[in-house]
Each structure stands twice: as C-alpha cells, then as structure tokens.
Amino acid sequence: xxxxxxxxxxxxxxxxxxxxxxxxxxxxxxxxxxxxxxxxxxxxxxxxxxxxxxxxxxxxxxxxxxxxxxxxxxxxxxxxxxxxxxxxxxxxxxxxxxxxxxxxxxxx
Amino acid sequence: xxxxxxxxxxxxxxxxxxxxxxxxxxxxxxxxxxxxxxxxxxxxxxxxxxxxxxxxxxxxxxxxxxxxxxxxxxxxxxxxxxxxxxxxxxxxxxxxxxxxxxxxxxxxxxxxxxxxxxxxxxxxxxxxxxxxxxxxxxxxxxxxxxxxxxxxxxxxxxxxxxxxxxxxxxxxxxxxxxxxxxxxxxxxxxxxxxxxxxxxxxxxxxxxxxxxxxxxxxxxxxxxxxxxxx
Numbered sequence: 001x002x003x004x005x006x007x008x009x010x011x012x013x014x015x016x017x018x019x020x021x022x023x024x025x026x027x028x029x030x031x032x033x034x035x036x037x038x039x040x041x042x043x044x045x046x047x048x049x050x051x052x053x054x055x056x057x058x059x060x061x062x063x064x065x066x067x068x069x070x071x072x073x074x075x076x077x078x079x080x081x082x083x084x085x086x087x088x089x090x091x092x093x094x095x096x097x098x099x100x101x102x103x104x105x106x107x108x
Numbered sequence: 109x110x111x112x113x114x115x116x117x118x119x120x121x122x123x124x125x126x127x128x129x130x131x132x133x134x135x136x137x138x139x140x141x142x143x144x145x146x147x148x149x150x151x152x153x154x155x156x157x158x159x160x161x162x163x164x165x166x167x168x169x170x171x172x173x174x175x176x177x178x179x180x181x182x183x184x185x186x187x188x189x190x191x192x193x194x195x196x197x198x199x200x201x202x203x204x205x206x207x208x209x210x211x212x213x214x215x216x217x218x219x220x221x222x223x224x225x226x227x228x229x230x231x232x233x234x235x236x237x238x239x240x241x242x243x244x245x246x247x248x249x250x251x252x253x254x255x256x257x258x259x260x261x262x263x264x265x266x267x268x269x270x271x272x273x274x275x276x277x278x279x280x281x282x283x284x285x286x287x288x289x290x291x292x293x294x295x296x297x298x299x300x301x302x303x304x305x306x307x308x309x310x311x312x313x314x315x316x317x318x319x320x321x322x323x324x325x326x327x328x329x330x331x332x333x334x335x336x337x338x
Contacts, residue, residue, distance in 0.1 A: 001147035002173040009152050012179055016169060016186040017159035023190050025216035027198035031205055037198040043332055045195045047300040049291035051327030052189050053284050054305035055320050056168060060281035062309045074278060078285070085285045091131035094286040095138075095279055102278055 077101035114243040117236065121247025124226045129255045131286075132163075132222070136256050138279045139166050140263020141270055145277060146174035150264060157260040161217070161253065164287060165189040166260075167280050168320075177317035185320055196224040203231045204245070206238050215242070218249035300331030 002009065027037065037045070057078075064074035081098030088094070136157075143153035148170060160166050165186040172182045196219055204215060227245045236244070270276050292298050304327025311319035 003147075003176055004173055004179070006149060006152070008179060009148060009173065010155075012169070012173070012182055013152060013156055013159050015183050016165065017161075019183065019187045020160055020162055020165065020190045020193065021217055023187065024193040024197055024219045025213065026194045027201045028204060028212050028216050031201040037195065042195070042198075043335065044328055045191060047297060047328040047331035048188065048191050048324070050288065050297040050301040051304035051324045051331065052320070053164070053288035053291055054301035054327065055308035055323040056164075056284045057281050057288055058305035059308045059312050059319070060284075063312050068309070068312075074275075077278070078281065081282050082285055085282075085289045089286070089290050091283060091286040092134060095134055095282045098282040098285075099275075099279060102275055106273075106275070 073102055073105035076105060110239065113240055117240040117243040118247035121227070121230075121244040121249075122251045124230065124244075125222060125248045125251050128222050128226070129252065132252060132255050133259050134279075135163050135283055136259025137263040137266065138276070138283060139163055139170075140260040140265075141267050141276055142167055142263075142280055143170045143260075144264055144267030145270075146170035148173070150267075153264045153267070154261055157257055160186070161256065162186075162190050162193075162220070163256070164284065167283065171280060172317055172320075175317055181317055181321065188321065188324060192221075193219055196221075199228055200224065200245075203228070203241055204238070207242055211242065215245060215249070218246070218253055220249065220252050222252055223249035296331045296335045299334055300327040303327040303330040 004012075061075045061078035062068055062070060064072040069075070077098050080101045081094050084090075084097045085094040139157065140153060143156055143166070144150070148156070153170075156166055156170070160169070168189055169182055169186045172185060177185075197216065200215075200219070204212070207215065223245065226248050227241075230244060231241055288301065292301050304323045307326045308319055308323035311323055313319075314322060
C-alpha cells in the first residue's frame with residue numbers, strides 16, 4: 001500500500017497523463033517541420049518495449065518473496081506462463097495458465 | 109455519399125478491433141484492481157484510466173506507488189514505457205496529415221498499440237481519402253477507449269473485494285509477459301530483452317527503485333550497439 005500523500009498521487013497521475021499525451025501528439029504536431037523520426041531516436045525507440053517489459057517481468061518472478069529465490073510457486077508458474085506467452089502470444093491464455101499454475105502450486 | 113462513407117469507415121474501424129478487445133478486457137480489469145490494491149483512493153484509481161490511458165504504464169505506475177518509489181522515478185518509468193507512442197505518432201502522421209488541430213489532439217489522446225497496429229495496416233492496404241481514413245482510425249481507437257474505461261472501472265469496483273490468497277497481483281507480470289514476446293522480433297530486440305531482464309534482477313536492490321530504469325537503459329544500449337556493429 002502506498003504511503004504517498006493523496007495530493008502527490010494526483011499530481012503524479014496528472015504529470016504522467018500530460019507527458020503521455022505529449023509523446024502521443026509529438027510527431028503528429030511536428031509534421032510539416034519534421035517529416036521523419038531522426039534515425040538515432042528511431043533506433044533507441046525500437047528497443048524500448050522489449051527492454052522495459054523484460055525488466056518488469058523477470059524481477060517479479062525471481063524476487064517474488066522480496067529476496068532472490070528460484071524455488072517459489074510464482075517463479076515456477078511464471079516459467080510455464082512464459083512458455084505459453086512465447087508459443088501463443090495470447091494475453092488471455094497467458095494469464096489463465098499462469099494464474100492456474102500458481103493456484104495449483106499453492107493448493108498442494 | 110461522403111457522410112455514409114465516413115460512417116461505414118468508422119464502423120469498419122470498430123469491427124476491426126473487436127477481436128482484440130478480448131485481450132484488453134482482462135488487462136483493464138487487472139489495471140483497475142491493481143490501482144486499488146496499491147492503495148490509491150477510488151477516485152484516483154478511476155481517474156488513472158482516462159488521464160493516462162496506457163495499460164502497461166498504468167500498471168507500472170501503481171506498482172511503483174505501492175512500493176513508495178521516488179516520484180521522479182515513477183514519472184520517468186511511466187514516460188519511458190510510453191515513449192513508443194512517439195514512434196507510432198511519427199508513423200501515423202503522414203496518413204493523418206491535414207486533419208484539424210482538435211481532431212489531431214483527440215487522435216493523439218486515443219493512440220494505443222492496438223489502434224496504431226490495426227490502422228497502419230488498413231491505411232497501407234486501402235489508400236482511402238483522408239476523411240475516410242480518419243473515420244476508420246477513430247472507430248478503432250474510440251472502441252478501445254470505451255472498453256478500457258469500462259473494464260478498468262469494473263476492476264476498481266471489484267478491487268478490494270478480491271481475497272489476497274487469490275494472488276491476483278501475479279496477473280501484472282503475466283500481462284507484461286504476454287506483451288513482451290511480440291516485442292521480441294529479431295536478434296537485436298532479443299538481446300535488449302535478455303540484457304534488461306538480467307540487469308533488472310541484479311539491480312533489484314538499487315535505491316529509489318531505480319533498477320527498472322537502469323536495466324532498461326542497459327538493454328536499449330545493448331540492442332543499439334549490437335545493431336550498429338552488425
């Protein structure tokens with residue numbers, strides 16, 4: 001549970017919202033002056049989703065208890081779900097299998 | 109004539125994203141539940157979806173808020189995750205060139221991974237007029253917006269009603285995982301993902317929850333460097 005103050009949470013939501021909209025309108029607004037993404041920027045942008053998503057996923061599995069531990073139910077369920085995500089690329093199937101595995105492991 | 113062509117295009121856009129909304133529904137519900145579980149007030153949890161309207165960033169934001177990360181880190185992380193929208197914005201710009209400023213502002217607000225993907229493929233194939241293209245885009249994008257708002261409010265309302273032993277928070281990394289594999293398209297993105305993932309595990313202990321940002325930067329650097337040398 002967050003201990004950030006409610007006004008601070010509102011401020012963060014506002015700043016992230018405005019910042020996100022600015023990113024979204026960026027080149028739509030610039031068109032006419034800048035017709036192409038600068039190649040260097042394009043090269044960096046290309047790698048962002050893969051890098052950020054991997055950095056979000058792996059620690060959630062390896063540090064499920066807060067400490068590094070590869071014997072947790074979550075790590076095992078995550079491996080199976082990862083296999084499903086890789087083969088099917090289906091959000092629904094990945095969530096269903098991952099949660100199902102976790103519940104199964106927690107029940108035994 | 110022109111009016112009906114626009115209306116047809118709008119509904120063609122709506123229909124094109126309907127199958128995709130199946131994947132968005134659980135994602136939206138989870139985003140709503142996660143915001144409540146992170147300790148946000150009901151109003152804040154509901155406001156997050158119309159104000160940010162970006163699932164992965166919303167999940168990362170509430171996750172970092174729950175861990176009391178530094179405010180600057182929370183904002184930077186969310187904006188780095190959303191930086192891909194600048195890329196979409198650039199790809200869409202030539203197709204939407206000539207629409208009015210208000211339409212442009214609204215088109216930008218509604219821009220998502222799914223709306224972008226569906227529209228860009230459609231524009232490339234059909235070569236319609238600007239008005240018809242714009243109507244198609246708004247049909248697809250607005251449908252996703254409605255589904256996202258409704259499902260995340262449902263998640264907020266379920267929110268605290270979910271027993272902790274259901275471990276529903278585990279759905280967050282599962283959603284990210286399902287988004288990760290389609291993002292790995294070639295050796296460069298594979299290396300970026302592997303580097304960032306391993307670095308994130310190694311950097312878990314960094315203060316202020318800086319680990320995610322630092323690991324992402326390392327992954328992006330690895331991908332960029334390898335691409336430049338091959």
